[in-house]
Amino acid sequence: xxxxxxxxxxxxxxxxxxxxxxxxxxxxxxxxxxxxxxxxxxxxxxxxxxxxxxxxxxxxxxxxxxxxxxxxxxxxxxxxxxxxxxxxxxxxxxxxxxxxxxxxxxxxxxxxxxxxxxxxxxxxxxxxxxxxxxxxxxxxxxxxxxxxxxxxxxxxxxxxxxxxxxxxxxxxxxxxxxxxxxxxxxxxxxxxxx
Numbered sequence: 001x002x003x004x005x006x007x008x009x010x011x012x013x014x015x016x017x018x019x020x021x022x023x024x025x026x027x028x029x030x031x032x033x034x035x036x037x038x039x040x041x042x043x044x045x046x047x048x049x050x051x052x053x054x055x056x057x058x059x060x061x062x063x064x065x066x067x068x069x070x071x072x073x074x075x076x077x078x079x080x081x082x083x084x085x086x087x088x089x090x091x092x093x094x095x096x097x098x099x100x101x102x103x104x105x106x107x108x109x110x111x112x113x114x115x116x117x118x119x120x121x122x123x124x125x126x127x128x129x130x131x132x133x134x135x136x137x138x139x140x141x142x143x144x145x146x147x148x149x150x151x152x153x154x155x156x157x158x159x160x161x162x163x164x165x166x167x168x169x170x171x172x173x174x175x176x177x178x179x180x181x182x183x184x185x186x187x188x189x190x191x192x193x194x
Contacts, residue, residue, distance in 0.1 A: 004017050015052045021098070023161055023165075024094075024097060025094050027161070027164050028164075029094075030172070031084065031168055032084075032093075035083075035084045035087055038183055039178060040087075040183050041087045041088060041089070044088075044181040044183045045128060045163075048085040048088055049129060052078060052085060052122065052125070052145075053122060055074050055077040055117060056071070056118060056119070057175075059074035059078060059112055059152075060115060062074055063115055063152075070158075071158070073166065075158065075163040076163035076164045076165070076168070077167045079160070079163070079164045079167065080168065086139075091135055091138065093142075096142055099143060100146050109154070110155065111156065114148055114152045117140055117148050118145065120148075121141060121148050124144065124180070125141035125142060125144070128140075174186070176189065177189065
């Protein structure tokens with residue numbers, strides 16, 4: 001990733017120290033339990049990867065249309081999907097977050113650049129499913145996607161944890177069923193079953 005001269009130090013999750021990390025850990029634990037309750041944790045992770053593509057596509061649309069609500073929703077949904085994808089691949093998402101948090105780098109304040117970088121990283125994550133080497137490539141690319149989401153949050157002055165909390169609160173009581181390895185929410189079942 002190339003950086004422009006005018007940068008700011010990245011400290012998105014460190015702003016409020018351990019309380020911030022604790023809140024994100026609490027949310028990801030709830031998301032993982034939500035996934036277990038719906039048997040998503042054992043589903044095909046390639047299907048979850050498709051879901052990540054859908055959510056990041058919505059994020060790109062939100063950025064293109066300057067739709068703050070869609071941007072926040074999509075960022076939170078993307079982290080929910082990444083948490084479940086990590087769970088399906090037996091990767092500890094909280095450790096992945098900690099590794100991103102320990103990095104000390106600077107980030108350019110370039111929304112379009114961060115968005116294009118996210119597109120690239122999601123593509124690299126998808127490609128990692130076809131590579132040998134176990135989960136190493138997938139974990140590294142999940143980290144890159146998370147970094148890009150944090151960069152986008154910082155460029156838009158958004159709080160990643162607020163986005164994740166909004167997404168979790170939206171899904172926590174959601175009902176639905178698994179269809180071909182994908183959880184389909186109740187509101188969309190009639191459309192899928194046609």
